[in-house]
Amino acid sequence: MAVSDARRAHSSVTLRATNTGLAAARFTAIAKDCSPELPSLLQRSLGSDVVTSGSQLIPPRHTRRYTLVLPGELPAGVTRCKVCLLNHKNESVAIREVALKKGDRCFCVWHCDCVCLTDDPKLLCRALPAPLLSAGGVPHARPRPRKREPPCEAGQPGCLVAMMGAVGAVLGLGLLKGVIGIFIRKVAYYKLDVVCSMPRPLHKYQEPWLRSRPVSLDAAGYAVHPDTGLRTVHSMPM
Structure with missing residues (x-):
């Protein structure tokens, strides 16, 4: 050059x-x-x-x-x-x-x-x-572009497809997390405190076998199992 x-x-x-x-x-x-x-x-x-x-x-x-x-x-x-x-x-x-x-x-x-x-x-x-x-150059090399065009502009079909794909992927992951969370409580509660205030006030246990017992809270205010003292109970409605 x-x-x-x-x-x-x-x-x-x-x-x-x-x-x-x-x-x-x-x-x-x-x-x-x-x-x-x-x-x-x-x-x-x-x-x-x-x-x-x-x-x-x-x-x-x-x-x-x-x-x-x-x-x-x-x-x-x-x-x-x-x-x-x-x-x-x-x-x-x-x-x-x-x-x-x-x-x-x-x-x-x-x-x-x-x-x-x-x-x-x-x-x-x-x-x-x-x-x-x-x-010292390559005789058939393609010229380097002088200006880098924006990779995606509003209204372009490829851009819309990419945006819809990203939104669909996020929704699909959220649905998958919800389905797995029905069976695994840790998955259901993972990062839940980011979108809602935690801990939530709980007036009675959601589990049918614990509804007759008073709600026990730990030092952080989370509902815990009255016998084990662990956060293994549902703190939100099913």
Whole structure:
């Protein structure tokens, strides 16, 4: 990925380079083979027609940013340079042609050709005429979406189906809990205090064999079995 910025007196090219190897390696970025008007400017300012960045050590599977600053003001129109990434042996491992337009920013990403903001504010992708293998990319990779669309909008059939499915699942789990709670009291009372005030006042036991006996309460106010003192009695109507 490369982004050029020629809106100031000194233009610059920013690169993002990724080490796809399994070992740390040192890389350097250079800009060369610029359009005919630019080499003379570079020769006067730098004494060379090549602009070089500092060397950086990139760990495996990591990305680093390089900035190449071009001295002086760009000539009118669009200038193109080749940007190369060199390894520690000064061997080129990736090459990308970058466009620089006076007073503008240009973006050169993935397998798309460079596009400038004044030419296309939406930055639509135009496929490169040559494969991207020289830039370290995948030639037939699909472009990454620029904007992430909302996953679900009101009124969409898929959204309604998902919402109805979620509601149906919650109701089904509640019904299952109620059926199991008829036989297992702990399941029936699980999280019941969240939806109703607990403990509830109990004037008489719900169990027929305990209705003639006075209600016993524990220290927290819950109804308990008069013989065992445990919360094994129904505190709510069946």
